[in-house]
Amino acid sequence: MAEQFIVDRMLGRLAKWLRILGYDTLYWRGNDWRGLLEKGRGRIFLTRTTKLPQGGNFQRVILVRDDKPNLQLKSVIRELGLKIDEHRFFSRCIICDRQLEKIPKEEVKGRVPDFVFSTYSEFNSCPGCSRIYWKGTHQENMRKKVLELLSH
Ligand SMILES: [Zn+2]
Structure with a gap:
């Protein structure tokens, strides 16, 4: 199964790009950590903050250092060694993440x-x-x- 992500509020454009590539990506706009931890269970958490919540069950946490969404995308793909599959491009809604x-x-x-x-x-x-x-x-x-x- 392909990687699944949850991204924090600073990374909305990165979330869109991941969805364009076909990755199930939740965009966490909220401020409460508890909701994030619950929704993010088993997912890869992409974040801009170094103040990470304790007790998460994320598959992995990646601190995104780049400012530009295209560079963020590139570094995440490199860091995780993601295999990009063109057949999955545009298979998800970029607004709400549902499978089209x-x-x-x-x-x-x-x-x-x-x-x-x-x-x-x-x-x-x-x-x-x-x-x-x-x-x-x-x-x-x-x-x-x-x-x-x-x-x-
Ligand atoms: Zn939609």
Whole structure:
């Protein structure tokens, strides 16, 4: 099974990138440690703080030192030796982390821009927030950006 993460409130953009890559990533916005410890059980905790809570059952804790989200992503991938699988890219909602599901084209009519509807034939939707995803230029650009980042 792929790695699962929980990230603290300082790392929202890193959380989005991990979701784009297909990793189950919780974004902990709260302030209370107890909730974090409970939600984070068995997950890899990515944090900017050195004041770590005691008694966690995290799989591992990684202190993220970089300021820029792309460098944060790169260093986390390197440190954990993650195997990036392009087939998992864009398999999760970047907003709520749910696994996306295929949705028939006719069901997205009126819910995506007309040019998108006429150009693309495969769509996914999020069972959590109903957001619709498709393999457009936006996804292609993000895919290139990630591969470029990891290539050197
Ligand atoms: Zn969603």
